[in-house]
Amino acid sequence: MKVLIVEDDLATRKGLEESVKDLGGEARSVGTVKEASRAIEEFDPRLLIVDIHLPDGDGIEVLRAARETDTDREGIVITGQGSIDNAIEALRAGAVDYLLKPLRPAQLEVVFNRLADRRRLESEVETLRAELQETGRLGDLVGRSPVMTEIFEIIRRVAKSNAPVLITGASGSGKEVAARTIHRLSRRAAKPFVAFNCGAISPTLIESELFGHERGSFTGADKRRVGYFEEAAGGTLFLDEITEMGSELQVKLLRVLEDRTLRRVGGSQELKVDVRLVSATNRDPHDAIRHKKLREDLFYRLNVFPLALPPLSDRRDDIPLLSEHFRKMIEDQEHAGVTAWDPKALELLQAHDWPGNVRELRNVVHRACVMTEGKVIRPEVVLALLPRAPRGSSAKKKVALKQKTAVAARKK
Ligand SMILES: Nc1ncnc2c1ncn2[C@@H]1O[C@H](COP(=O)(O)OP(=O)(O)OP(=O)(O)O)[C@@H](O)[C@H]1O
Numbered sequence: 001m002k003v004l005i006v007e008d009d010l011a012t013r014k015g016l017e018e019s020v021k022d023l024g025g026e027a028r029s030v031g032t033v034k035e036a037s038r039a040i041e042e043f044d045p046r047l048l049i050v051d052i053h054l055p056d057g058d059g060i061e062v063l064r065a066a067r068e069t070d071t072d073r074e075g076i077v078i079t080g081q082g083s084i085d086n087a088i089e090a091l092r093a094g095a096v097d098y099l100l101k102p103l104r105p106a107q108l109e110v111v112f113n114r115l116a117d118r119r120r121l122e123s124e125v126e127t128l129r130a131e132l133q134e135t136g137r138l139g140d141l142v143g144r145s146p147v148m149t150e151i152f153e154i155i156r157r158v159a160k161s162n163a164p165v166l167i168t169g170a171s172g173s174g175k176e177v178a179a180r181t182i183h184r185l186s187r188r189a190a191k192p193f194v195a196f197n198c199g200a201i202s203p204t205l206i207e208s209e210l211f212g213h214e215r216g217s218f219t220g221a222d223k224r225r226v227g228y229f230e231e232a233a234g235g236t237l238f239l240d241e242i243t244e245m246g247s248e249l250q251v252k253l254l255r256v257l258e259d260r261t262l263r264r265v266g267g268s269q270e271l272k273v274d275v276r277l278v279s280a281t282n283r284d285p286h287d288a289i290r291h292k293k294l295r296e297d298l299f300y301r302l303n304v305f306p307l308a309l310p311p312l313s314d315r316r317d318d319i320p321l322l323s324e325h326f327r328k329m330i331e332d333q334e335h336a337g338v339t340a341w342d343p344k345a346l347e348l349l350q351a352h353d354w355p356g357n358v359r360e361l362r363n364v365v366h367r368a369c370v371m372t373e374g375k376v377i378r379p380e381v382v383l384a385l386l387p388r389a390p391r392g393s394s395a396k397k398k399v400a401l402k403q404k405t406a407v408a409a410r411k412k
């Protein structure tokens, strides 16, 4: 990383140069505002370390000017005497830090690492974005249909924020993949992604799984246990099947989200919580609220960014792309030499209704690859794997069923 040091005191300047080099940076240093503006142009630094008081002016102005030509430039303002006004002005000029002299190498290292993290993330986002344009994918999510393109756009936007996301969608529609993608694109990418399925565990145990417990807090708690919230520290916690959590626990979760602190079961210490929460449900949340499966207050807290994944039958355009994606994935694992699709086979897949959504498609593609002799997946192979019903009939059945339930509901 190129670092420009703007500091008139020669000893401080040399010291900083050394520290920057020790951290693997490329340093250049100058002593005046005038020299600084020339160096910014020639050297094009990514980070500036500026002293406030310079013989011919103000270091904060140097930073402001540097960021005017390139907003990606970062600055650290250093000063002999601290004052709140100066600190505020420095931050306004876009400084990432305001530090008092003498600067310790460890302080510089912290800022360096932070910038390096951010750069890594930026380049990751760039790669993913390029990938999306080329192949119709964002992270592990594949799709090029208008709905999916819109969802990719939302994911990219929400990933940048820390706000909670609530993902809805039928089973197999990709809720967990979407949650992982949000994590991968976020500033938290280097920290853990922890997935917890509230439906897979007995309701009485969820609390201690989530928040941890102290030793002896209940029968069987023979050791202290760190909960998923603590495990996900700095990262993302994915709470799947959120409506399977008991109402009392939902109240506790709400409190944790509001206070940003938690207490382990049987513990008295308040622990700080730093996680980004992504939750999911395959039920309609409003319906779940009506049936008292989801507390309304918690819902509003979780649903800051709603993300609704459509069933696969609402994005049939994506089926060939997804099928090919899975074929490649499976071929990488199995090396069966299945390298292509007969177009008719893809048509069959595209016409099917996929009640199990993308997961079901993946499974069928997997079986088709295994059943294929030779290189090309033939329509007969696919046909044998799909339920017999001709196209459209299961959609009609679903509509009929819906009407029946609606009638039944009205009768109640
Ligand atoms: N858009 C997509 N692109 C690529 N793979 C996908 C996509 N959507 C889903 N998948 C794949 O389909 C499978 C199911 O996805 P996932 O587990 O995210 O579904 P889900 O909505 O969480 O389902 P459930 O409600 O049953 O937990 C996974 O193997 C996932 O990799």
Ligand SMILES: [Mg+2]
Pocket (backbone or CB within 6 Å): 175, 176, 240
């Ligand atoms: Mg899931």
